Amino acid sequence: MKILKDFSLQSLNTFGVEAKTKYFVNIQTREEFSELFLNEKLHSLPLLILGGGSNILFRKNYFEGLIIKVSLKGIEIVNEDQTRAILEVAAGENWNELVDYTLEKSWSGLENLSLIPGSVGGAPIQNIGAYGVEIKEVIEELEACEIATGKRIYFSAENCQFGYRDSFFKNEGKDRFIILSVRFSLSKGNRINLSYGALRQELQQMNILQPDLKEISRAVIRLRTRKLPDPKIKGNGGSFFKNPVIKKEVYEVLKKKYPEIVGYTISKNHIKLAAGWLIEKAGWKGRKIGRAGVHPSQALVLINSGGATGEEIYGLSEYIIKDIRDLFGITLEREVRII
Ligand code: FAD
Ligand code: EPU
DSSP: OOOEEEEEOGGGSTTOOOOEEEEEEEEOSHHHHHHHTTOHHHHHSOEEEESSSSSEEOOSSEEEEEEEEEOOOOEEEEEEOSSEEEEEEETTSBHHHHHHHHHHTTEESSGGGTTOOSBTTTTTTTTOEETTEEGGGTEEEEEEEETTTOOEEEEETTTTTOBTTBOGGGTTTTTTEEEEEEEEEEEESOOOOOOSHHHHHHHHHTTOSSOOHHHHHHHHHHHHHHHSOOTTTSEEEEESBOOOEEEHHHHHHHHHHOTTOOEEEEETTEEEEOHHHHHHHTTOTTOEETTEEEOTTOTTEEEEOSSOOHHHHHHHHHHHHHHHHHHHSOOOOBOSEEO
């Protein structure tokens, strides 16, 4: 296990912004992990756990602490019968490679979550979701290590307190645990979820009436590649903000003023608004401030147009938050973690 000093993070965050960390360690094995617990830096410095760096913006260009990149690998089938397969997957596995693995086995559950960047260990932190599915639906439990004590703790899906882009690990559990592995419960056979309108439409356009898992994945990938920029080409962190959830009464007032506003009923009294619509309506779609911009095909995505600093991208997000508050009386919450 090597602890590196003044290490560059530019290739380890999908915004591609330059930032350095005072100390950096890449943990590839369980043995290195145990060794890390004997190191005093772990207990004396500010810590940040890093997966694929696809939901983090390094606003400051220097992190005065230790960054631990979790690169543990391995996929194990721990149980299998005629209807289900239980997989235990190490935190450092790439999310999309895991989806492809399950598609090859024809096990359903992850196909709607195709092409989301990042690691398996990073995925439960915000309960990743796309096209009508959230990861909480397929997680059985996860194994984490409590940093203060070194104790292994198993969290059931219920104890993870999953919500929309939310979990225990973003609240009371924030920065206190390192996720080591995640157990998924997947169905055998074609148990598909076509609840998301845009996904149904895409399959229709592909002339597919009874899709199998790979066809659903293909439709999701087509949708995503049309709307979302490839971080290798234009640095980004996916949706920069969450879609705001508001009370029905507030929605009714907004709807009178903006009849074309986009919102989805999520409970009797609550509506989830499409933040992309609000940002587009406020005139930000495709706009740039210096080297930071709003993606021309998806206003919820902020991009590094080339050489932007974390501060520039953060500054752009501040302008957007202010305009949306002034125009609609709604305060957008960032989905991307700011460091
Ligand atoms: P990181 O960005 O490295 O870290 C994110 C958070 O998780 C940090 O707080 C970090 O400390 C913590 N963390 C990471 N690994 C661990 C671990 N092993 N133990 C403890 N804490 C850990 N998200 C969606 O939900 N739906 C989408 O459709 C979606 N589309 C995206 C599209 C693009 C182009 C991009 C760039 C991002 C998208 N995202 C999406 C956001 C992002 O991909 C996910 O949030 C992803 O799960 C983050 O994983 P990561 O490994 O990159 O985490
Ligand atoms: N819209 C606009 N203008 C825009 C963008 C969107 O008007 O520029 C409106 C359109 O009406 C569109 C609707 O918003 O139909 C919804 O857009 P989209 O289907 O692209 O989804 P989203 O709500 O913008 C959410 C997630 C994405 C996820 C997609 C698909 C959040 C914050 N974002 O985006 O997740 O991939 O749905 O399920 O919930 C991420 O979290 O990083 C992410 C990319």
